[in-house]
Structure formats: C-alpha cells, structure tokens
Amino acid sequence: MFRILFLIAAIVTCSNAVAGDNKSANPFSNHQVNEKRERQENLFRCAAAYGIWMKIAEEKKEADNAQRYTARFEKLSKDAQNSFAALGKGENEADNHLQKHVDTLVKFATSDGHVLPAIKTFCDREFP
Numbered sequence: 001m002f003r004i005l006f007l008i009a010a011i012v013t014c015s016n017a018v019a020g021d022n023k024s025a026n027p028f029s030n031h032q033v034n035e036k037r038e039r040q041e042n043l044f045r046c047a048a049a050y051g052i053w054m055k056i057a058e059e060k061k062e063a064d065n066a067q068r069y070t071a072r073f074e075k076l077s078k079d080a081q082n083s084f085a086a087l088g089k090g091e092n093e094a095d096n097h098l099q100k101h102v103d104t105l106v107k108f109a110t111s112d113g114h115v116l117p118a119i120k121t122f123c124d125r126e127f128p
Contacts, residue, residue, distance in 0.1 A: 040083045046123035047076035048101035052109070053120060076127060 054069035077098060084094040108115045 043080035044101045047080050048105050049119040
C-alpha cells in the first residue's frame with residue numbers, strides 16, 4: 001500500500017513539474033528562443049564571411065566568384081536585417097552588428113588562416 005501511494009505521489013509531482021506553468025521547471029523551455037537567436041547570429045556571421053570573400057574575389061579580379069559572393073552577401077545581410085527588424089531593431093543597429101562580425105572574422109583570420117575557409121564551408125552548408 002505504501003509503495004502505491006509513493007508511486008502516485010511521484011507521478012503527480014512529475015506531471016506537475018512538466019505540465020505546470022512555471023517555465024523555470026523545464027530547463028529546455030527557452031530552446032526555441034536560443035535556436036532563433038543562433039540562426040540570427042549565423043545569418044550575420046555568414047553575411048560577414050561572404051562580404052569578406054566578395055572583397056577578396058574583387059581584389060583578385062575573379063568576377064564570377066565576386067558576383068556569387070555578392071549575391072549571397074546581399075541575401076544574407078537582408079535576411080539578417082529583417083530578423084533584427086522583427087525584434088524592433090533598426091537598420092543602423094543591424095549594420096553595426098554586421099560590422100562587428102566582419103571585424104571579428106578579420107581579427108581571427110589574421111591570426112589563423114583556416115578561419116575564413118572553415119566559416120565559408122559552414123555557411124555554404126547552412127545557407128545553400
């Protein structure tokens with residue numbers, strides 16, 4: 001009898017924790033928010049990376065690559081800007097955020113030459 005009562009109490013406690021309105025009871029409640037935030041940051045990172053690759057291709061006078069990177073840069077930067085607008089942030093904030101990503105990538109690329117190709121591979125896979 002005691003085991004049955006204990007089992008019922010355990011089930012009720014667990015079901016209240018899962019079904020309750022208390023968001024802090026579930027450590028994964030912000031999972032979707034974090035996924036959206038990470039996707040938004042990836043938009044900015046990849047737009048910054050394609051912007052850098054675009055400039056490299058222009059300096060090397062590789063018109064086909066420059067055109068391809070320009071198209072990807074423009075699409076991703078517009079998508080990133082729209083994601084910022086959905087949060088009530090302005091175009092200037094989006095531009096500043098993109099510039100921060102460009103500066104960070106350039107800083108890392110000067111210390112490690114594998115950074116830009118690795119980011120490009122990620123972005124090609126993430127945003128075909």
